[in-house]
Amino acid sequence: xxxxxxxxxxxxxxxxxxxxxxxxxxxxxxxxxxxxxxxxxxxxxxxxxxxxxxxxxxxxxxxxxxxxxxxxxxxxxxxxxxxxxxxxxxxxxxxxxxxxxxxxxxxxxxxxxxxxxxxxxxxxxxxxxxxxxxxxxxxxxxxxxxxxxxxxxxxxxxxxxxxxxxxxxxxxxxxxxxxxxxxxxxxxxxxxxxxxxxxxxxxxxxxxxxxxxxxxxxxxxxxxxxxxxxxxxxxxxxxxxxxxxxxxxxxxxxxxxxxxxxxxxxxxxxxxxxxxxxxxxxxxxxxxxxxxxxxxxxxxxxxxxxxxxxxxxxxxxxxxxxxxxxxxxxxxxxxxxxxxxxxxxxxxxxxxxxxxxxxxxxxxxxxxxxxxxxxxxxxxxxxxxxxxxxxxxxxxxxxxxxxxxxxxxxxxxxxxxxxxxxxxxxxxxxxxxxxxxxxxxxxxxxxxxxxxxxxxxxxxxxxxxxxxxxxxxxxxxxxxxxxxxxxxxxxxxxxxxxxxxxxxxxxxxxxxxxxxxxxxxxxxxxxxxxxxxxxxxxxxxxxxxxxxxxxxxxxxxxxxxxxxxxxxx
Amino acid sequence: xxxxxxxxxxxxxxxxxxxxxxxxxxxxxxxxxxxxxxxxxxxxxxxxxxxxxxxxxxxxxxxxxxxxxxxxxxxxxxxxxxxxxxxxxxxxxxxxxxxxxxxxxxxxxxxxxxxxxxxxxxxxxxxxxxxxxxxxxxxxxxxxxxxxxxxxxxxxxxxxxxxxxxxxxxxxxxxxxxxxxxxxxxxxxxxxxxxxxxxxxxxxxxxxxxxxxxxxxxxxxxxxxxxxxxxxxxxxxxxxxxxxxxxxxxxxxxxxxxxxxxxxxxxxxxxxxxxxxxxxxxxxxxxxxxxxxxxxxxxxxxxxxxxxxxxxxxxxxxxxxxxxxxxxxxxxxxxxxxxxxxxxxxxxx
Numbered sequence: 011x012x013x014x015x016x017x018x019x020x021x022x023x024x025x026x027x028x029x030x031x032x033x034x035x036x037x038x039x040x041x042x043x044x045x046x047x048x049x050x051x052x053x054x055x056x057x058x059x060x061x062x063x064x065x066x067x068x069x070x071x072x073x074x075x076x077x078x079x080x081x082x083x084x085x086x087x088x089x090x091x092x093x094x095x096x097x098x099x100x101x102x103x104x105x106x107x108x109x110x111x112x113x114x115x116x117x118x119x120x121x122x123x124x125x126x127x128x129x130x131x132x133x134x135x136x137x138x139x140x141x142x143x144x145x146x147x148x149x150x151x152x153x154x155x156x157x158x159x160x161x162x163x164x165x166x167x168x169x170x171x172x173x174x175x176x177x178x179x180x181x182x183x184x185x186x187x188x189x190x191x192x193x194x195x196x197x198x199x200x201x202x203x204x205x206x207x208x209x210x211x212x213x214x215x216x217x218x219x220x221x222x223x224x225x226x227x228x229x230x231x232x233x234x235x236x237x238x239x240x241x242x243x244x245x246x247x248x249x250x251x252x253x254x255x256x257x258x259x260x261x262x263x264x265x266x267x268x269x270x271x272x273x274x275x276x277x278x279x280x281x282x283x284x285x286x287x288x289x290x291x292x293x294x295x296x297x298x299x300x301x302x303x304x305x306x307x308x309x310x311x312x313x314x315x316x317x318x319x320x321x322x323x324x325x326x327x328x329x330x331x332x333x334x335x336x337x338x339x340x341x342x343x344x345x346x347x348x349x350x351x352x353x354x355x356x357x358x359x360x361x362x363x364x365x366x367x368x369x370x371x372x373x374x375x376x377x378x379x380x381x382x383x384x385x386x387x388x389x390x391x392x393x394x395x396x397x398x399x400x401x402x403x404x405x406x407x408x409x410x411x412x413x414x415x416x417x418x419x420x421x422x423x424x425x426x427x428x429x430x431x432x433x434x435x436x437x438x439x440x441x442x443x444x445x446x447x448x449x450x451x452x453x454x455x456x457x458x459x460x461x462x463x464x465x466x467x468x469x470x471x472x473x474x475x476x477x478x479x480x481x482x483x484x485x486x487x488x489x490x491x492x493x494x495x496x497x498x499x500x501x502x503x504x505x506x507x508x509x510x511x512x513x514x515x516x517x518x519x520x521x522x523x524x525x526x527x528x529x530x531x532x533x534x535x536x537x538x539x540x541x542x543x544x545x546x547x548x549x550x551x552x553x554x555x556x557x558x559x560x561x562x563x564x565x566x567x568x569x570x571x572x573x574x575x576x577x578x579x
Numbered sequence: 580x581x582x583x584x585x586x587x588x589x590x591x592x593x594x595x596x597x598x599x600x601x602x603x604x605x606x607x608x609x610x611x612x613x614x615x616x617x618x619x620x621x622x623x624x625x626x627x628x629x630x631x632x633x634x635x636x637x638x639x640x641x642x643x644x645x646x647x648x649x650x651x652x653x654x655x656x657x658x659x660x661x662x663x664x665x666x667x668x669x670x671x672x673x674x675x676x677x678x679x680x681x682x683x684x685x686x687x688x689x690x691x692x693x694x695x696x697x698x699x700x701x702x703x704x705x706x707x708x709x710x711x712x713x714x715x716x717x718x719x720x721x722x723x724x725x726x727x728x729x730x731x732x733x734x735x736x737x738x739x740x741x742x743x744x745x746x747x748x749x750x751x752x753x754x755x756x757x758x759x760x761x762x763x764x765x766x767x768x769x770x771x772x773x774x775x776x777x778x779x780x781x782x783x784x785x786x787x788x789x790x791x792x793x794x795x796x797x798x799x800x801x802x803x804x805x806x807x808x809x810x811x812x813x814x815x816x817x818x819x820x821x822x823x824x825x826x827x828x829x830x831x832x833x834x835x836x837x838x839x840x841x842x843x844x845x846x847x848x849x850x851x852x853x854x855x856x857x858x859x860x861x862x863x864x865x866x867x868x869x870x871x872x873x874x875x876x877x878x879x880x881x882x883x884x885x886x887x888x889x890x891x892x893x894x895x896x897x898x899x900x901x902x903x904x905x906x907x908x909x910x911x912x913x914x915x916x917x918x919x920x921x922x923x924x925x926x927x928x
Contacts, residue, residue, distance in 0.1 A: 045695040082810050088648070112648050115662045116669070148700035181858060184818070185874065188856025188921035198767060198923040203751040208758055208765065209818050209857075212811045213751075245697055253603030253694070256591035260603065260694045270684035277677030281670045288666010303818035304781060304799065304851060306859045308873040323856075323891060324875045330893030330922060337922040341891045342856065372591055375697055407876060417876055418889055480601050488594040534597035 046268040047248035047261035051138045056272060057131035060279035061124045062234065068121040069223065075111055077103035078173060078219035080212040089296050097175070097300030100215050104174040104295055120287030125170060127283065129163045129315045136160065140360065140390050142377040144247045146370070150361040152240045155233050157358045162230050164315050169222040171293065171313055175215055178293075180301025181310050183214060192342035194333075210303065250376045250488035252481045259375070309407055319350045321403030325424045353393075360389070367520045369495035381450070382489050384443035385524045388436045395435035399428050447529035450486050453478055454532060455540035458567060477544065478567065487531045495521035603694070611686045621686035628679030635672035642668055755925065761914075767926070768918050770802070770820040772899060777803035778824060778848060778909040786908040789843050792826040795865040799851065800824050802911070819919045821851040821859060822899055824909065825881050827868055835884035841900040843909065848899040849885045852920045853877055855892035870896075893922065 029035045046052075079099040085092050087102065088109040107114035136156055139145050145153040168186075172179045187209045190201040206213030245259045254260050262268050298307065312320055322345030329340035364386065365371070380387040402409065403424040410417040457475035464472055477483075497514040511517075532540070611618045646661035702710075723730050759766030764773075777786045781799040784806050792798065800822050808816055829845035841847070849870075851859045858874035868882040877890030885896035897919050900912035918926045 043693070045693055048692075080811075110648060112643055112646075112661060113665050114648075116665045119662070120666075181874065184858060185856040191921050191923035192856075193924070195924050198755045198925050201923070202753060202755050202758070203748070206752040208767070208815045210811075210814050211752075244700060245695070250594060252601045255600065256594065256697070258694050258696050260692050262690075263693055267684050267688050267690070270680050270688060274677045274680030274684065277673045277680065279677075281673030281675075281677055283670075284666050284673055285670030286666075288663050288670060303814060304801070304821040304859050306861055306873055308862065310858070310874055320875075326891050328855075328877070328887050328891050328893040335927055336924045337893075337926060339893060339922045341893050342921075373699060374592065376592070376594060407873070421876070421890075480598075481604060484595075484598045484601055487596075487598045488600075490592040490594065491596075532597065537597050 041242070042265045043263040044242070044268075045245070045259050045261045045263060047246050047254075047259055049249060051142070052246065053275065054131055054135035054138050056275055057279055058128055058135055059234065059238075060276045061128040061131060061283065062230065063276065064124040064280050064283050065121060065128060066227070068117045068124060069227075071117045072107060072114075072121060073223060075103060075107045075114065076100070076173070076219075078216045080175065080210075080215050092296060092299065095300060098215065100173060100175040101295070101300045104176070108296065116284070116287050118287075119290070119292050120283050122171070122292045123286045123290070124283050125167050126292075126314065127279075129160070129167060132156070132160050132163055133315075136357075137390060137394070141380040141387060142247070143374060143383055143386065144377055145361040146374040147365065148373050149240070149244055149247075150365070152237060152244070153361050154358050155237050155240070157354060159230065159233050159237065161354055162226055162233070166222060166226045166230065167313055167315055169218045169226065172218050173215060173222060174293075174295045175301050176295035177298040177301050177305060177307060178295070178310060180210070180303070181306055182312050182316075183301075184209065184303065189342060189346045192339040193347060194336075194338055194343075210301075245375070247375050247377050251485045254376070254488075256373070256375050309411075311405065311408075314401075317404035318397050318400035319346050319404075321400040321406070321424075322346075322349055322428075324406055325403045325421050325428065327425075356393075367495065367517060367524055368492075369517075369521065376488070378489060381443040381446040382528075384440045384447070384528055387443050388440040391439040392432040392436040396428065396432045399424060399431050403428070444527050444529065451529050451532065454483055454486050455536065457544065475544070476567065477541075482567075489531060491530055492525045492528060494518065494525050603692070606691050609686070609690060612690075618687060621682065625679045625683045625687070628675045628682065632672045632675035632679065635668045635675060639665060639668035639672060764816065764820070764914070767920075767923065770914055770919060771805065771816050772802050772820060772911045772914040774911065774913050775904065776911050777904070778822065778899075778901070778911065779803045779805075781821070787824060788907050789846055789903050789909055790907060792824070792846055794826055794828060794845065796824075796826050797863045797865070797870075798824045800848070818857070819850075819852060822848050823851050823860070823863070823870065823881075824848045824901075825863070825868070825870075827865075827882060831868065831882050833883045835898070838884065838898060838900070840902075841898055841912070843901045843903055846901060846909065847881060848901050848909070848911075849879075849881060849896040850899065850915060850919045852896075853892060854894045854896060854921060855890070857920045860896070 077099045081099050082096050083099055083102055085095050085097050085102050085105060087093070087106050089105050092105065104118070107118055109115070139153065139156070168182070172183050187201050187205065190204060191197040193200055201209065204214065204217065205211040206217075246261075248254050248259055248261065262271075299305075311317065323342065326341050326345050329344075331338045331340065403421070406417055406420045406424065409415060410420055457477040460474045460476050462474040464474055466472065478486075496518050611621050642661065642664035646664055648661050701707075718724060755767050759768060761769050764771030778800045779786050779802070781801050784801075784803075786803065787798060787800065801817070802820050805813065805816050805820060824846060825848075826844075826846045829842070832842055832845065832847065834841065851861075853860050853872040853874065855872065855875055855877045858872050860870050860872040860877075860879070862871040862873060863869075863881075864871070868880055869878050869888060870881055870885075871878045872890070872892070875891050877892030878888050879885040879892070879896050880888050884898060887893065887895060897915045897917050899915055901909055902912050904910045
């Protein structure tokens, strides 16, 4: 080892110096060997975290040259086709970063790619948390923080891509002005205050800049810190399995393994972003040109994460009504001002709605497989279907062009699909989950399918089943036995039922529906009987033992050491 | 007023039923744990990744100085090469560090999983009681419950002072009515269009002679004199005064009530700003006289007062009444007779 005897003494001295001033010993004792369970899906949130760090680093670089001013100048930089064109200083400085600062275009593209990855990974991480039930008590508040992070990340993205003041982003800002104006009573005031007067004015870019580099990042940092602190305090959830219970957490210690893996992963996310920034063009503002309120390009799309409200905006009929002689623009309010906030509220409330319906007040640290919570899984798939259809509607013009379809018919189709699709997705997902549960139950009770087909003396064919391993069987049964909530459960110490609330009926009905048709894990008696039955069946086929069908021993259910194909004998 | 501790709610789910927990499976050793040669090899691999990273970083510096950004923005060795080379070298330098560290963790660091017990998120009963006691003492000593006058007046004061930031933000912008100026064409209800103002082609600014337009033509146009404006004033007028001029067979036009004399020999003029959320409409289909907004596909029939025939827009495009001046050039009869662009509270019917 390279360490000389002197070194530890120096390290010790530094540690002593720090501890005598900061008292880190106590916190470090608890956390240096803190256990983090391992699973690929736990990495999704890490991608979000690290891409945020990449955003901070590349963002600081960009601020050194970006000039958030709407003052008009004549561009005289290196990019020939736009030389001599009037544009705002923000657009000109964006071109300057892209064409005259070495590494500038790389940093711009890395920043934009990292933003896309940040939001995408947050969304996928959120789905992972939901599908596995990781949002349950005690983690509901962290779920809410996560939802706020998603909202802020989206707003941060919008304010960011609006800054270059190019034709595409300017079109987006113009639409945002229309959204503000659609707000009843105060709409035109909100627009005038935000834009510092009439659209477009000369204030919007500097204001978006302050929001983008100070206000929202500050909030994001604070919420991310809270998100991480709660994660550490609650300890990470884990998948059930032999030795992994509700009361413990099994995995690798923070130091060295987890720190190395997470730290190494930071470099991988950073590196992947750099390669993307170098090879994949994103937001080529020089192709769009500076913003001009009289111009627009066909196929204008916002960044992908803003696509779904834009899709709703495209497929809603032109509804406008009048109140006090003034217009109420339902055609804008519903898709932009009502549905997206409503979706966010629904998302934030999901843990509380589920807990209310199930009446479950226990802490949960073991994850559930999506199939074992069919209704929950179906709810998320239904929401995802809504999102996906709305998002596709946001590209209705591109779909029409690429697939040579009528844009009107796509729009009519979407108007129906946006309602039918989620309902259909809910039904299919739920039944699919229950089928998978039945499959699991079969594996538990009758063993796995070996693929060995036997013919009985009577000429009937059957497939031979073999029991799954003890560990696999335990993992399949290591879940909760569900019980629908009933009002009569509320009994006080004296055995007297509490008076039912008004919503008790609905609650117990929802609870029953939530678990309806779910397959509960077998009881000890059922398992016993199934094993008994299997033994009986096995007796009938005992003659086959020792004549295993070649190759089937390598079915992934056995250790294969010492197994030979019959041809070897 | 005193806050009472609550009972803990709920046990944990019982999952070790009907099968007992077999316990953690035995640890299996990796090849690098049992074979010092393999461990050495892994060590060399990790160090190799770190060395490769340093090489890529050096190449990154080389690329920075070798490839020019500047006038040769689209030739090899110019900006494209610079960005690609910088991105690749930086990316590979970072990836090598990441892969090296993870290889180190997977092959050489202990892979023995360890176990830690969880504790309920709630604090212990003693802690709760102690905190509640402290809280109650604090509340008691403050007298906040006994002296509601203090409490309520404080809440009132805070409520009022919370309005200060809102008031302070008042100067973010003028109100719509403060901006409104018919003479200068400012505000939501006015543009610089005026009676007798010539309709000129966008960009070039030349006036349009009615006789020069062919049936089926669409011209993007602006009010004469708009390009004398500069900066914000120009942008503001561009965002609302832009129009499209179309010529069709006069008998195809269904004039709106009171708009019988707004067209000139089949030439009609409409606001270019979509009444949905304000994108400039741009796609014209001459056979149907439909014009489509590329943002959200609202479609307007220019032969029929630009009524909405499809899409999310709720109202027709405002029409600019046209006539011709002595020299035969198209001029406006007046400003638009209704506000241009998206609907807003205050525009009236």
